[in-house]
Amino acid sequence: MAAIGEVLKEFRKEHGMTQKDLSRGICSQSVLSRIENNEEIPNIIVIQQLCHRLGITIDQLMLDFLPEELFLRKYFNKMFMYLRVGKYLEIRTTLEYLDERQITHLDKDRQLACFFKAVCAYFIDEDPKKSLNHTIQGLSICVSKKYDGYFDSRILLLSFAGKMYAVLGDVNKAKSYYSQSFELFQTMMADYSERSELSNLFVNYGTFLFKQERFDLAEKVVDMGLKWNRQQCSYYKLKELLELKILMLESRDELYSVISYRKILRALEKLKDL
Template sequence: MIKKRESFGETLKKLRQSQKMTQKMLAEGICAQSLISRVENNEELPNVVILQQICQRLDITMDQLMQFESEEINQRNDQLNKVHHHFIQKNYLKMAQLLKDESLINSLFLDADFQRYDYYLSICAFYVEKKTIKALQLLKKAISYTHKRENPNISILEIQMMADLGRMYQKNGQLEAAFIELERVYQLIDVLPEERKNFELNKIYFYYGELLFEQQRYTEAFEIVEEGMALAQQFCSYYYLEELFTLNGKLLEVDNQSTEATEYFFLANMVQKIVRD
C-alpha cells in the first residue's frame, strides 16, 4: 500500500510538536495563533514573510518545509545537531567520526545541509587534521552556498563561518585578511537585533580580542573582551568563557594590575573544571 504523503499543514504541525511548541509559542511575535491553526489544518497558506519567520523559529529552511516530510527533516536535523553538539563542546575528533556516517552523507540534499556539512568538515580539517589550506578551501566553499556581501540579512551561521575564516587566517599568519573578516563580523554583531543573538557568538569576541591583543591594541581588546564576558553572563553560558577570562587576565597583566589578573586566571581555571566535569 502506498503511503499517503504528508500535507504541508501536517508537516508544520509535526515539526512544531517535535520541538515541544504550542501554536501560541510558534505564533508569538509573528502572527495570530489562529493563522497557525488554519495553516496546520490546510485551510490557508501564510505569506512568504510570515513563513520565513516561522521557519527561523523552527530552525529549518523554507525549502525543507516545502519539499520534505517532518520525519525526513527531523532525522536529518537530529544527525547534524549531534555533530553540532560536539562542535560546541570542541570535541572535534568525535565530530570527524560522525561526519563519516554514510546515512548522514546520503541524507544531505539542500544547499543549507551541504553548507553545514562542509563547515563542520573545515573545522575538523583545521583542528584534527591540522591542514590549514584544506580547511580554508572547505570553509570558503561552505560560505559560498548562501553568502553575498551586499546582503544585509546575514544569518547567524554565516557570521559564525566568517569568524572561523578570520581565525584560520590568523593562525595561518594572514593577519590582514584576519582583521578584515573579524572586524566585519564584529560590526555585524553590533547591529544584530538582540532577539537574534545567542551564546555561540561569544567565540567571536575571543577571536577578535586575541587578534587585537597580539597586535598590542590593548585598549580595543579590553573593550571586546568585556563585551564577550557580558554576553556570556546574559546567556548564562560557559562557551569560550575560560578563554575570555584568560585573555582578560593577560590584558590586566599588561596594565600592571597583577592582583586583578590573578583573579581572572583563577576564574578561568574554575570554568575549565566545571566544563570538564
Template structure:
C-alpha cells in the same frame, strides 16, 4: 499554518498581512524572482528568507529549513551523530560519516551541503591542512551567498551554520598568518550579531543562544590575538565588549575565559588592582559553574605566575 510548499506558505502569510507581491519584495528582490519563489519555481537563499521574515514578521526561516534542509528524519539523525563526533574530537570517524552521506540527496544542496563543507573543514583543520580548511569554508559560504569567494570574503551570511563557517574561516586564516583578514572577518561577525540581537524579532529565538555564544567566542578570539601581538589596549577593548554583551544578554558562555584573559593582560600592564578584581570575578564564575577543578587550577596559577595578585586583598 500548515501548507504543502514554501511558496504556498509565503503567499498565505503575505495575504494575511494584506500585502501585494510588489509590497513584499520591495528592496529585497525583483518581482520576477519573488513570483518564481511563491510559485515554487525557484528556491530562495537563506539570506533572502531572512529578509522576507523581517518584512512579514513570521518565522519563514524555520519553515524553510523544514522544507529544504531537514527533509527526512535521517538528515537530522546524521547531523546529531556528527555533533557527537565533533564534541568528542573523533575526526577520523567524522570523515567516514562524510564519505557515507555526502551523496545522499538531502545533503547535495542548501544548508545541508553547507554542513558537509563545515565537517570537511574541521577534518582538514585537524590534519593541519589550513589552506584546504579555508577552501571548504569558502565553498560552504558560497552556497549561502553566491558572491562569496576567495577574492570576496564578505557576504550576506545569516544562518547559524553560515556564521559558524565564517567564524572558522577567520580562525583558519589566523593560523595561516593572515591576521588582518581574520580580524576583519571577526569584526564583521560582531557587528552583524549586534544588529541582529538589537532587532529582537521573536523568530530569532530558535538560534539566538547560538548567536550569543558566537559573539562571546569571537570577542575572545580577537582579544587573544591582540594580546599575542602585544596590542593590549585593543585586547582589553574586545574582552570588555564580550563582558558587556554577556551581561546585557544574560549569556555566560565563554565568559570565564574572557575574564581570565583580561586578568592576564591587566597583569602584563601592571594594573594589579584591576587584575585582582578580574581574578576574583573569574573565581566567582567558576564557583557558580561548579567547576572546582578549574578554580583550584586558577589558584595555583595565580601563586606561580601572578604573585603580585596574592599581595592584594580585595575584600576584608
C-alpha cells in the same frame, strides 16, 4: 498536514518554550497538545500565529516539515554538541554518514557542512590550508537570509577563515575576515541567536588583537564575548574569555580588577569540578 505537529514540537523545544508559552492567547494548551500529537489539524490562522510566536515563517515551517530537513537538523545539532566538547572525530563520522545519505541538497546545509569540514581539517588533519579552502567554499555559497541561522553560519565561517589566515601568517587577511565576522555580529539581530558557539569569535579575535597589541579593540571584543555568554547563560569558552580579560587588566596594572576576575575564574573552575 497532520504530521506538521511534530515539526511544531521540534521548533518549540528548540526555542525552550512550553506548550503553555506557545499556545497562550492563540489556542488552548490542550488543542496545541493534540496538534503536536497529530490528533488535530490546525487551521491556517492558528498556524500563522504559532509561527509568529516562534519567530519563523510558514514557508520555513513547511520546508522543515520535509522529513529530510527534520533529520538533518538533528544531526547538525549533534555536530554542534560535539564541537562544544572537542569531539572532532565524531563530527567527521557524522559528516561522512550524511555524505553517504546524499541529503545535504539545500545551500544552507551545504554551507554549514563546509564549516564542520573546516573544523575537522584543522583539528584532525592539522591542515590549515585545507581548512581555509572549506571555509572559502562555504562563504561562496549563496544562502537566502530568510533561513534561520543564516547569520550564525556566516559568522562562524568568517571567524574560522580569520583564524586559519592567522595560523598561516597572513595577518592582513586574518584581520579582514575577523573584522567582517565581528561587524556582522554587531549588526545582526544577535539577541535572536542561540548559537553559543559564536563565543569562538570573541576568543579567537580577542587573542589575535591582543597579539597585535591592539589592546583597546581586543578588550571591546572580549567584553562583548562575556556579555554574550551571560545572555546565553553559557559557560562555553567562558574560561578562555576570562583569562584574556585578566591578561588585559594585568597589562594596565589594574590589580584590584585582576583579583576580582581571578575569583570568578576560580569559581568557574569549581563549578566545572562539580
